[in-house]
Amino acid sequence: MxxxxxxxxxxxxxxxxxxxxxxxxxxxxxxxxxxxxxxxxxxxxxxxxxxxxxxxxxGELHLGQTRASRSKAMFKPYGQWFAALYQHPLHTPERQSEHARAISQLCDTQLGIPSLSGNQLNLQHTPSDILNAIIKDVEQAQESVTMEFYIWHPGGLANEVAKAVIAAAKRGVTVKLLLDAAGSRTFFNSTWPSQMRAAGVTLSQALSVSPLRMFFRRLDLRLHRKIVVIDNRTAYTGSMNLVDPRYFKQREGVGQWIDVMVRMEGPAVPLVNAVAAWDWEVETSKRCLPAPPGLPINTPENTPESDSLVQVIPSGPGMPEEVIHQVLLQSLYQASRKIVITTPYFVPSENLLDALVTAAARGVDVNIIIPQKNDSTMVKWASRSFFAELLKAGVKIHRFRGGLLHTKSVLIDDEHCLIGTVNMDMRSLWLNFELTLAVDDKVFSQSLRNLQKGYIENAEQLEYKRWQRRPLYQRVIEHLFYLFSPLL
Known part of the structure; x- marks a missing residue:
């Protein structure tokens, strides 16, 4: 024996x-x-x-056999849909700035998605403005409402959005909701799903979580996009989940979440809708590609001087790898005067870290705005492990005091910006389903600049010499988490 x-x-x-x-x-x-x-x-x-x-x-980026097979079969029809837009009158590459041209060429090669001009964008940055605007647009919907969120959390104005969605379905509007199963767990355990389905809302969970599924699909792969599309004419995307911050994670001790959303009209809306249609088909196998963008109606507000040129950039399993990471690097290396980044979770790749340090070394004014308090302990310590190198290189680090700054944005030379759902960490850059807008518009960029300026005014700027005097035990913890930062 x-x-x-x-x-x-x-x-x-x-x-x-x-x-x-x-x-x-x-x-x-x-x-x-x-x-x-x-x-x-x-x-x-x-x-x-x-x-x-x-x-x-x-450790492996596997979507699951069913979803992977479905995604592969979708490449051709979706590719043809996007390719046709290169002949659209509002695909105007000759109008692109130097910043936009390089990013557009990168997306042409990697994604086959063109940039389109003729868009009207509105940057919204208070929860009440964002949620009330969504409610108003849903109440005016005539044909369709499509929503896609990582988190839908009941409470406050989020409930008013739910009521507006139910009312729209009852009056015959086609309403589809796709919510991440893990992020929206509280919502799916509430009474809202049954109420919505009873009213005619089509509601689906994305990337369902269960012990059995862990053998067939990576469990921490999440649908992190935030999308609202009304009648294929109005769209929202940005950093904000469908939550009222007054009723969301109040016990975390980090304050209310601070977010932005971009409300948009114009030819880029059907592109955002096509991204949502992709996610819907991957999850349900049902195809609902939207009508392609038409020509804009001539109005005093819709003029070449006031519109935005927008590049829609989706990422995630089944799509070209590293596309948003490449766009970020391209943006940083193109900056000649100023870079301002806002992100709640800052765990950069080696290449991004080098790009930031290099930009500061060549005289670019580099600013990183992060929350002073973070809801992720691991990310907090891993993030701190990069501060000394950045501060020594001349990068300015601002720690926002007004709550958990959740806005994800990059402003280059006050003229070109990236804004959407992507955090500057490995999970967003290589794993999750994300969406970013590259906006080539000085007027819109000025709105973002003013908002970022307000963040900086309500932040503590770190000093290199003072940072070097932090306790030894903190350095040990930082170095420990630094070893695992590529996995966060």
């Missing part, structure tokens, strides 16, 4: 090291960034068994 136990023990150790070797070999073959590979090797070798299980669950 003792010999049997010894044989089993030896076999178990052999199988365990075989697994370790196989995973290490796969990390080498996949040719991920050195930081990501190194972090996973640390996990699997220093967390016995737990590390292997963690890699199996979270």
């Amino acid at each position: 003792e010999n049997v136990h010894q044989i089993l023990a030896i076999a178990g150790v052999f199988i365990y090291w075989l697994f370790l070797g196989a995973i290490a070999l796969r990390l080498v073959i996949k040719r991920r960034t050195i930081g990501v590979s190194f972090s996973w090797i640390l996990v699997i070798y220093f967390l016995p068994l737990v590390g292997i299980i963690a890699y199996i669950l979270f």
Whole structure:
């Protein structure tokens, strides 16, 4: 019996090291960034068994066989839909600024999605303005309402949006809601889903979570987009989930969440709607590609001097890898005068860190605005591990005191901006389903500049010498989380 136990023990150790070797070999073959590979090797070798299980669950970017097959079949029809827009009269590459031209060419190559001019954008930055505007547009909807959110949390004005959605469905408007299963767990456990379905709302969970699914799809893959489209004519996207901050995460001790949304009209709206249609088809297998954009109606407000040229940039599994990461890098390297970044979760890639340090070294005024208090302990400490290098290079770091700053934006030279759902961390850049708008419009960029200026005025600016005097135990914790930052 003792010999049997010894044989089993030896076999178990052999199988365990075989697994370790196989995973290490796969990390080498996949040719991920050195930081990501190194972090996973640390996990699997220093967390016995737990590390292997963690890699199996979270180490591979697999969408699941059904969704992956469905996505592959969708490439051709969606590609044809987007390709036709290159002949649209409002595809005007000759009007692009130098900032926009390089990004547009990158998206042409990687995504096959053109930029379109003739859009009217409105930057909204208070919860009441955002939610009341959505309510008003839903109340005026005549044909369709499509919503897609990571989080829908009941309470306050979020309930008024739900009532408006139910009323629209009852009067015959086609209403579709796609909500992330994990992010909107509280909503799905409430009475709202049954009320909505009873009224005729088509409601679907994205990326459902269950113990069985973990063997077929990566569990931490999430639908992080925030999209509202009304009648294929008006759209919203940005950083705000469908929540009223007064009723959301009040016990976290970080204050109310601070967000923005962009309300848009014009030819870019059907592109945003097509992204939502893609997600809907991946989840439900039902195709609902929208009508392509028509020509704008000539009005005093719709003139070449006042419109915005917009590049819609989706990302996520099934789409070209790293596209938003590449756009971010391109934007940073093009900056000649000023960069202002707002992000709640700052865990940059090695390339992004180099781009920020390099920009500061060549005299660009680089500003990063992050919340002073964060709802993620791991991200907080990992983020802090980058501060010394950035501050030493001349990058200005501002810690916002007015709540959890959740706005995701990049402003380049006060003229060109990126705004949407993407955090500056690995999860947003390489994993989740995200959406960013690249906006080439000095007027809109000025609105964002004014908003960012307000953030900075309500923030503490870190000083390098003072930061260097922080306690030793904090440095140890920072360095520990730095090792795992490529996985956060």
